[in-house]
Amino acid sequence: MFLHRHATAALPRYTSYPPANRFAETDGREFTPWWLDGLKSTESLSLYLHVPFCAQLCWYCGCHTSVANDSARVDRFVGRLLREIALVAGRIGEPGDVCSIHFGGGTPTMMSPEAFAQVMRTLRDLFPVRADAEIAVEIDPRTLDAAHVAALAAGGVTRASLGVQDVDPEVQRAINRIQPTELVAQKIAALRSAGIGSINADLMYGLPGQTADHVRRSADTVSGLGVDRVAVFGYAHVPWFKKNQSAIDVTRLPGAQARFEQAEAASEYLVAAGYVDIGIDHFARPQDSLAVAARDGRLRRNFQGYTDDPADALIGFGPSSISAYPGGYAQNIPNVKQWSDAVDAGRLSARRGIAVTEDDRLRRAIVERVLCDGRVDLEAVAADFTRDPCAVGDAFERVAPLVADGLVRVDGWVIAATPAGRRYWRSLAACFDPELAPAKGRHSVAV
């Protein structure tokens, strides 16, 4: 497989449709009440909790986070998080069943073990959390201790996601994240022996000084550690948006061809090691629920990437978190102080968002199928919305260059990526997005 011109196009990741950069600001009013009020008790829920603190900043980081210099600050945050949970639950009245809970950030284990236990208790008190709910936590192996592991297990955590990125010490120095492999191995063993059976490892390509060999070695290491899932993300250098990335030595960043080879190296290695290539950036053991969902055509896309979570709505807590309601998306204020002021005043903090139109709903479903399956039957998806597939006929003109390059095949209303187009699913998804402005360098590149 070789690099096409499409690989360097700047495209959204489409963790939502419309993507988050199209959300609009309100004039200071709360954004979500009518969507929360409209949630029916029959609608199942997913909950996302964002903890915006880390012990130190990795230079590549693109998340909403900052260094928490004292634990009292984190404790004050947790107090407000509990208030926000109560506020939202009170507003819904009779929430539907919770299928999944995801703690992200930042570093969720910046919360003390006691604080984590209290958050889980509050969630279970105020929401009907299903007995088989997936409870996932993102983990920085460098700061995970035995008390945290015990608290996660006691709280019912089913999946731990560890940031690894690259195992090479020199690459780690170039991104300010020194993390010996022995440490990662110890933490995985501790999580497993506490009963947290499902482990995900995050890797990256496109990092400063990184080569395809580094990526292969990292893939070899995490598969050797027996992780169930591996996510492989391309580094997006956006220092105008993320100041901490200014510390990255841009002269050492791999070019487009090298990035492409690194993405290919990760995929080839992991597939050879027995993982199933899922969507645009995930790999899972064949028996893992994500791989099963992909086989059954049940894979979904949300702000955490890929999921088999069937929930009707996702509610976000904490600064910057995004909620996805049947009627639209709403994002909490990212600034911790402003989010705190809103919660202290007993108000919801979402001030950005977008209502989804009928057309958005159809395009969202199409984009989701492309990013999950690499193909879409436009007629079948349109029928689900009692629409005519001609409603998205504008896409064919944008698909044509991908067809001409042998990356996509069109057969009637069925549009599918070819094997050569395996790394271009994002490019195909973007064809269904009529609002996509000509590349302005504000999104990450397609590969």
Ligand code: SF4
């Ligand atoms: S990559 Fe993870 S641990 Fe590093 S600063 Fe970002 S959120 Fe924190």
